[in-house]
Amino acid sequence: MEVGTWTGASAMHMARVARGLGLTTEILCVDSFLGDAEHWMLARQRSELRLEFGHPQIYRQFLANVVHAGLEEIITPFPCTSAHAARILTREGVRCDIAYLDAGHEYRDVLTDIQDYWVLVRDGGALIGNGFRPDRPGVRAAAREFGASIGQDPEVDGDKWVLRKE
Ligand SMILES: C[S@@+](CC[C@H](N)C(=O)[O-])C[C@H]1O[C@@H](n2cnc3c(N)ncnc32)[C@H](O)[C@@H]1O
Structure with missing residues (x-):
């Protein structure tokens, strides 16, 4: 599961890696496809939303990219907020080996996503997050706080953090 696509x-990078390794992988992409708060607040980034009638066209670009890359057998979109998707997936009993969090990067958003998606990770799997950097203090605080609650220090690799589920 990728949260924030x-x-x-x-x-697409993960899909290519998985295919290269010969894995039968499905990547479920959870995204509102409405952009981050930053996209709306910063004029420079707002143009990236490609607004039409005030609505972002990110989803169309995502679909075009996936189809153009021939990865539609591996990548499944779930156009939904992270919270709603987690609730639906939990209720439907859908589980994953890896959840990769790269949606909101504010402390509360990250902590909520960690809590919601940790329960969806199978035993032996991992929760991975993006943005473990000095300019994203909320990401570091949320990953460390949740890690402490389960007796783990997040493993850090570049700007990614990892918690493993035994
Ligand atoms: C940093 S981008 C993801 C980048 C992507 N992982 C990549 O590396 O190409 C963050 C994405 O998270 C989505 N997002 C932010 N908050 C969200 C939420 N609460 N629920 C669903 N999607 C959200 C935004 O729409 C945006 O597409």
């Missing part, structure tokens, strides 16, 4: 770059 934008136009699909990271999902």
Whole structure:
């Protein structure tokens, strides 16, 4: 499960890696496809939303990218907020080996996503997050706080953090 997909770059990268390894992988991409608060607040980034009638066209670009790359057998979109998707997936009993969080990067958003998606990760799987950097203090605080609650220090690799589920 990828939470925060934008136009699909990271999902397509993971899909190519999985295919290269010969894995039968499905990547479920959860995204509102409405952009981050930052996209709306910063004029420079707002143009990236490609607004039409006031509505972002990110989803269309994502679909076009995935189809153009021939990865539609691996990548499944779930156009929904992270909270709603987690509730639906929990109720439907859908589980994953890896949840990769790259949606909101504010402390509360990250902590909520961690709590919601940790329960969806199978035993032996991992929760991975993006943005473990000095300019994203909320990400570091949320990952560390949740890690402490389960007796783990997040493993950090570049700007990614990892918690493993035994
Ligand atoms: C940083 S971008 C993801 C980038 C992508 N992982 C990549 O590397 O190409 C963040 C994405 O999260 C989505 N997002 C932010 N908050 C969200 C939420 N609460 N629920 C669903 N999607 C959300 C935005 O629409 C945006 O597409």
